[in-house]
Amino acid sequence: xxxxxxxxxxxxxxxxxxxxxxxxxxxxxxxxxxxxxxxxxxxxxxxxxxxxxxxxxxxxxxxxxxxxxxxxxxxxxxxxxxxxxxxxxxxxxxxxxxxxxxxxxxxxxxxxxxxxxxxxxxxxxxxxxxxxxxxxxxxxxxxxxxxxxxxxxxxxxxxxxxxxxxxxxxxxxxxxxxxxxxxxxxxxxxxxxxxxxxxxxxxxxxxxxxxxxxxxxxxxxxxxxxxxx
Numbered sequence: 409x410x411x412x413x414x415x416x417x418x419x420x421x422x423x424x425x426x427x428x429x430x431x432x433x434x435x436x437x438x439x440x441x442x443x444x445x446x447x448x449x450x451x452x453x454x455x456x457x458x459x460x461x462x463x464x465x466x467x468x469x470x471x472x473x474x475x476x477x478x479x480x481x482x483x484x485x486x487x488x489x490x491x492x493x494x495x496x497x498x499x500x501x502x503x504x505x506x507x508x509x510x511x512x513x514x515x516x517x518x519x520x521x522x523x524x525x526x527x528x529x530x531x532x533x534x535x536x537x538x539x540x541x542x543x544x545x546x547x548x549x550x551x552x553x554x555x556x557x558x559x560x561x562x563x564x565x566x567x568x569x570x571x572x573x574x575x576x577x578x579x580x581x582x583x584x585x586x587x588x589x590x591x592x593x594x595x596x597x598x599x600x601x602x603x604x605x606x607x608x609x610x611x612x613x614x615x616x617x618x619x620x621x622x623x624x625x626x627x628x629x630x631x632x633x634x635x636x637x
Contacts, residue, residue, distance in 0.1 A: 410498045410512060413586070413610035413621045417506045421460035422498030423453065424615070430456035433471035450492040458490055458499035465501060479565055489562045496617045508599060509624040511563030511609075513555040517618045520550045528554055528574040540583060547613050552588075553579055555620040560590045560607050563622040567597045567604070577607075586611055588620065600626055 411420040426449045432440070436455065440448045458480070459469045465486070472490075473481050482488045488501035489510040496514045525534065529550070537549045556579050564572045577590045588609050596604030609622040 409496070409612070409614045409617065410500060410514075410619055410621060412614070413612050413619060414500050414512070415610075415621075415623050417625050418500050418502040418510065418623055419461040419464035420498070420500050421457040421464070422496065423457060424495055425453075426497070427453045427456040430459075435471045435473055439474060450497065453497040454490045454492045454499060457497055458488060458501065461488070461499045461501045462486065465503065467501075477565060477571075479562075487566070489559075491558075493617065495615075496619075498619075500621065500623070502623070507623060507625055509563040509567055509622070511559035511561065511607075511622040513558035513562065513620050515551050515555045515558075515618045517548050517613050517616050518551060519548050520554060524554070525550045528557060530575055530578055533579055536581065540581070544583060547583075548618065549581070552581065552611060552613075552618050552620070555618050556581070556588045556590065556609060556611065559609055559620040559622045563607055563624060564592075564596075567599065581611070590622075599624070 410422045414420050430452060432452055440451050455472050458472055467483060467486060470483050475481055480490055485504045486501055487504050487507045487510050489512045490499045491512050491514045493514045493516055498514060500510050500512050533553055537553060540549045557574055560577050561572050576594045577592055579588055579590050581588045588611055590607040592605055607622050609620055611620045
């Protein structure tokens with residue numbers, strides 16, 4: 409499902425079922441030793457997907473531990489992102505020579521709980537959500553906004569090691585093209601020779617799941633494969 413929007417520069421692995429037989433490395437086991445069963449299933453399956461995706465790059469299985477903000481720590485020269493929600497787990501990875509940042513997210517295609525939209529959105533975003541909800545009710549546009557902001561944060565954090573609040577990026581959506589644009593409302597890092605001011609991403613809705621993906625690549629740079637190849 410995620411491969412529909414992730415693009416050609418990356419490797420994707422996802423599943424609608426838990427992969428509990430995949431197992432964890434001892435260091436990962438320590439991270440979920442006290443976790444409830446649901447969290448353990450999510451953690452295990454997301455990492456199984458990540459290792460499947462890395463295998464497509466030729467990267468051997470390694471532990472994928474979490475940083476202080478919960479961000480995955482990828483092997484040297486690998487960039488990636490993981491996500492999970494009820495009924496879906498997935499990972500996208502790429503070589504750092506090809507990809508600058510990746511952010512993916514999956515959410516159920518259902519309205520956000522009461523009062524959550526007001527907490528995660530700007531007034532301009534609520535305006536287009538209302539318009540699209542009236543004209544295209546088959547998509548939970550508030551949930552799509554939330555997913556897009558999650559993808560923005562996952563792409564942003566490895567570049568900055570800084571928090572990004574929900575109101576620090578203004579999201580607009582193209583319902584025809586299946587794309588979204590995130591204009592940063594705070595100063596961004598230096599990327600590709602200049603300040604990062606926005607992210608562009610893609611979205612889709614499939615099998616009851618809202619999926620969003622950002623794959624930031626160097627301008628005009630074709631995929632080169634593993635560093636040193």
